[in-house]
Amino acid sequence: MKIATWNVNSLKVRLPHVLDWLAANKPDALCLQELKMEDKAFPVAELEAAGYRAAFIGQKTYNGVAILSPKPMDAVVRNIPGFDDEQKRIIAATIDGVRVICGYFPNGQAVGSDKFEYKLRWLSALTEWVEEEMRQYPKLVLTGDFNIAPEAADAHPDWKDEIHVSEPERAAFRALTALGLIDAFRLFEQPERSFSWWDYRMMAFRRNFGLRIDHILVSPALQADCSSCTVDKAPRKLERPSDHAPVVLELAG
Incomplete structure (x- = not known):
């Protein structure tokens, strides 16, 4: 089973890239973030023509998440249950017995800001809900744009901004892994x-001045099945690319 995550930074702009990537890679689940479109604009027909059905939730201009799969998706959940939030950031579905949760985690803007406090509240609510989901679904994948570089190795040494690498954010990431979730990339x-x-800006991709903020976390029941986890830089080299690259997990069987 192949599961991938990709912040496309506008599905309208990046749809040709997504369709090409689907055709070349044939994932069983592609989790997208930052759709930046309302549900009525979602390209259902184009994706169906490519052999993919979709579960999605979007809003105008900002946020939005989707899961694409050639296979049936069951028990779809949109947004964190019980967490009052106008921002569309979470979608979950079960595919071939694997619970896939796709999230676009809040950016936080700056440490100490109102948006940063919202990020921490959101992360706390997510962690509580994921713990419940893990009890119901032993085989679970939590993936998406976390907007957190969890370790020093996940940020360029010259990164000076506190956001994405602050201790409160990293503590929130550790709280997720404390549920038993495993960072597949680090396997x-x-x-x-x-x-x-x-x-x-600043030729960051050419200089490899980046962050690892897109993650795939797996439950213990899936750890032994993980056969590879990689970053696919090829789409970042295209004309008018997203600023993120896909991260791809291969599961045996």
């Missing part, structure tokens, strides 16, 4: 300075 030997996001 395998990886090149130094392996990142998934690079700013559009």
